[in-house]
Amino acid sequence: MKEFVISEARTEKAVLVGLITKEQDERKTNEYLDELAFLAETAGAEVVKRFTQKIDQANTVTYVGKGKLSEIKEYIKAHEDNADEEVGMVIFDDELSAKQIRNIEAELKIKILDRTSLILDIFAMRAQTANAKTQVELAQNKYMLPRLQRLWTHLERQGGGSGSGKGGSVGLRGPGETQLEMDRRIILNRMALLKQRLADIDKQKATQRKNRGRLIRVALVGYTNVGKSTLMNLLAKSEVFAENKLFATLDTTVRKVIIGNLPFLLSDTVGFIRKLPTDLVESFKSTLDEVREADLLVHVVDISHPQFEEQIQVVENTLAEIGAGGKPGMIVFNKMDAYTYVEKDEDDLSPRTKANWTLEELMQTWMAKMADNCIFISAKDKTNVEELRNALYAKVRELHVQKYPYNDFLYETYDHDED
Numbered sequence: 218m219k220e221f222v223i224s225e226a227r228t229e230k231a232v233l234v235g236l237i238t239k240e241q242d243e244r245k246t247n248e249y250l251d252e253l254a255f256l257a258e259t260a261g262a263e264v265v266k267r268f269t270q271k272i273d274q275a276n277t278v279t280y281v282g283k284g285k286l287s288e289i290k291e292y293i294k295a296h297e298d299n300a301d302e303e304v305g306m307v308i309f310d311d312e313l314s315a316k317q318i319r320n321i322e323a324e325l326k327i328k329i330l331d332r333t334s335l336i337l338d339i340f341a342m343r344a345q346t347a348n349a350k351t352q353v354e355l356a357q358n359k360y361m362l363p364r365l366q367r368l369w370t371h372l373e374r375q376g377g378g379s380g381s382g383k384g385g386s387v388g389l390r391g392p393g394e395t396q397l398e399m400d401r402r403i404i405l406n407r408m409a410l411l412k413q414r415l416a417d418i419d420k421q422k423a424t425q426r427k428n429r430g431r432l433i434r435v436a437l438v439g440y441t442n443v444g445k446s447t448l449m450n451l452l453a454k455s456e457v458f459a460e461n462k463l464f465a466t467l468d469t470t471v472r473k474v475i476i477g478n479l480p481f482l483l484s485d486t487v488g489f490i491r492k493l494p495t496d497l498v499e500s501f502k503s504t505l506d507e508v509r510e511a512d513l514l515v516h517v518v519d520i521s522h523p524q525f526e527e528q529i530q531v532v533e534n535t536l537a538e539i540g541a542g543g544k545p546g547m548i549v550f551n552k553m554d555a556y557t558y559v560e561k562d563e564d565d566l567s568p569r570t571k572a573n574w575t576l577e578e579l580m581q582t583w584m585a586k587m588a589d590n591c592i593f594i595s596a597k598d599k600t601n602v603e604e605l606r607n608a609l610y611a612k613v614r615e616l617h618v619q620k621y622p623y624n625d626f627l628y629e630t631y632d633h634d635e636d
Contacts, residue, residue, distance in 0.1 A: 231264050232266045233254060234267075234269075235269050238273060243269070248524055250267055252491065256339065266304075268281075268289055277314075280309055305327070306327060307330070308331070309330070310492075311331060312332060312492075333494050351418070356494075365404070433613045435511060435513045435515060436483075436508045436515070437484065440489055443522075443552070444517060445485050448517060452474050452483060453474050470484065476606050479617070484507045490531070498539060512616050518548055519551060519552050520579075523571075525550075549605060551594055551596050552595060553593050553598075
């Protein structure tokens, strides 16, 4: 079974490749490549060069055109004699087909990754529990299955007669095709086993959720690397792993939080990201059940990120996709401490953009209409955290009264700690 983890390439140099198309302008392509670079660094690679190409749509054979592919090849060859500059991999910003990977590898003769396989690398590195490891392995197998053929291109199909030549005779199978079928069967059987294992885990998780008592469930959701785990640690006074890297949290962590006289359950969940493959979302179904069954969603947003509004939309779309849209919620704009803006000179007559807005001006836009459903904090500096606690108390108490109208908030001692 092929592994995707690139831990052996922690110091490898990487080249990134993206497209500028009708649907994706240059600004957005550069944003995606910034994120792809962060993903590569999280996986342990060092990005040394970016290539972009303006094209109507991805080339079905080589993703980019022949000229751009030759340019990438020349760059790789120009640095192959220097161990400190040698490029170890080329990473493409979109998911590649088996045909594209096969053709690109044949031309560049170097390791090829796409955005999906890179995310899978990181997930495999981050997975700690049996649950997360099972989910990652299932996603890897789903990704690998349609791409198996390229692993056997070194074995020529045998046979002659009618149609022999480039593809060999229809109906005659060579050793490569036999091995391909065997591998497909192995992977399909493994996927069935993994799905059954996840189904068993689902049952265990469902039982755990039923045994949590009459407590309101609050789930932290948001884009990856917005500070959910840091906020979790602050509110729950726990030590959930938090790091300035993408997908620091894969496993759902649940903690009991008490504000005033009101206890509730707070869960920290895996972060979302743009271009997250559907198969990957489906593989993490059991982890995302915590989101689906939550009574309140606290959407954490990195206010310092230039494209935070697009990130909000990505999260909302993903929540809708997993059946968690329309739940009661609030937005917590985190990282006030990191917010920056460019002050315009008086002589600058160009139109003012969001990059020129102060935080105070930004807060008076559409966010002002959200009232107590919108709070600005800095989990790092603990700014406005007490305001957040008060807002959470009010919302959880309201939900509790609706859900358990005859409960007077008197609870027996309860200690729940689940990773």
